[in-house]
Amino acid sequence: MGKIITVGREFGSGGREIGRKLAEKLRFAYYDHEIVVEIAKRTDLATEYIQSVEEKRPFPLMNITTGHSFWASSNPVMDQQLEVLKTESVIIKEVAEKSDCVIVGRCADYVLRDKDPFRIFLYAELEYKMKRCRERGNDPKEMSDRELQKHMMQIDKKRAEYYAFLSGQKWGAKENYDMCINTSTADEDKIVNSIAELYL
């Protein structure tokens, strides 16, 4: 079994970049958007659609297992959404078998819970995340500060709901992770080194 590091992250905290640098440092494979592309290949669905499914929980009150038996074949839209989630789980498990890897987001810490992943969560103050979004052009349609703040909070809310839907646990609660870092504390390289120091 390969070594697995999962990276949960608040939107704008820099999780993607830190995950990639960590993978480079450790010479691990890196998976983020690659998983969406692979789901698209297997399901013949558009990557945009897959991302939209990832960003909402498909059924409000049940988790992925109990949910399926209830509404399978009664709701084609939900069936398709569930297919995306199931394919995602399959792919995450496949890539984790293939080689040592860093996986960003997608509840990988929960999906791979039986394989003892090293679970990181990255977060930061809102002001820092907003500044970072502005600098990187991740603020769609020239939003006002208030609009950007709302946009960011909505994305995190969806991530939290998706995580709760799959795992029944609270997204970002430190008890579910091995290490949580406020990314406004230090630069990316220091954060990567600090994670590697604890992990290796």
Add this chain to the structure above:
Amino acid sequence: MGKIITVGREFGSGGREIGRKLAEKLRFAYYDHEIVVEIAKRTDLATEYIQSVEEKRPFPLMNITTGHSFWASSNPVMDQQLEVLKTESVIIKEVAEKSDCVIVGRCADYVLRDKDPFRIFLYAELEYKMKRCRERGNDPKEMSDRELQKHMMQIDKKRAEYYAFLSGQKWGAKENYDMCINTSTADEDKIVNSIAELYL
């Protein structure tokens, strides 16, 4: 102004040892029980009494500032308790001025919030903490597992209440810290190196 690292910790997570090793590595002064001894010197109170005050919030519904103006001179026991807390704050600020330091517990992160401390929180699964307590003889009176669990949870509850009383914030919520580490993840030296890597 000196460099300051504060270490919040769940009972049994190893915060004291990690804090001490971190201070040694960085050649910072280390403060933990030393603060209690200094309060005892200045107030002429017994260290046991001071520790008992630290482990409970002296007034249920107000913080240290508003509380004082309300019940000063109306309740000698509470006045004495508040005196302990105020002396503690004064000493924490004094030692932080004197040299670079690591301070364990005692809401130092909040007391020193204007001095931009590097704020760590250490936690672990209950099972790990219980095993650690047993190994170190920190399980008073040969407690049963259930009794030890209750004992540990009570101490953490008191720490949380003390923190909430002083700061109005939630003890152990990652948003109040720069880095949170699950101490069952790695050995003490790795944890110390990881903190130093992020901080330096």
